[in-house]
Amino acid sequence: MTDETGGREGPGVAAWATVLRVHAAVVPKLAREVAAAGLPISWYDVLLVLNAAPERRLRMSDLGAAAVLSREQISRVVTELEHAGLVERVPNPDDKRSSFATITAGGRSRLRAAAPTYIAAIESHFASHLNREELSVIATALGKVLAAEERSGDAGASRSG
Numbered sequence: 001m002t003d004e005t006g007g008r009e010g011p012g013v014a015a016w017a018t019v020l021r022v023h024a025a026v027v028p029k030l031a032r033e034v035a036a037a038g039l040p041i042s043w044y045d046v047l048l049v050l051n052a053a054p055e056r057r058l059r060m061s062d063l064g065a066a067a068v069l070s071r072e073q074i075s076r077v078v079t080e081l082e083h084a085g086l087v088e089r090v091p092n093p094d095d096k097r098s099s100f101a102t103i104t105a106g107g108r109s110r111l112r113a114a115a116p117t118y119i120a121a122i123e124s125h126f127a128s129h130l131n132r133e134e135l136s137v138i139a140t141a142l143g144k145v146l147a148a149e150e151r152s153g154d155a156g157a158s159r160s161g
Contacts, residue, residue: 043077043084046087051107057100059092090102
């Protein structure tokens, strides 16, 4: 591949382009399969993050930083989940300006029901193409990038979804 100036790109650009292409190829397949199991992928992501959180709840701002959705999408998705009875918003007693999103028993049940489909889709469309060592290298390498970006404080500021 060449850049807009006609020169060869470096390994960083090539690696990034591959990450984006893999994301574009795999995520729609995961989304279709999870949707067939009864949850839009955006709902699954929010429920997964909430279920793993301490006390199964997060401040909305923390949920926005932890989920794979943009912060702008979080409010809409939480509202949809509330209407479906899968999440509740609970006022923060320590800060009246904020609230917690809390997964409900129904949300946990729907998450558990869709989890085998999600895990099987990851295996089928991603992990099955790699060996254990490759999976470990990818997880370690991308984990370093994520940790550095989260430390910089800008990790979710410009996420587009």
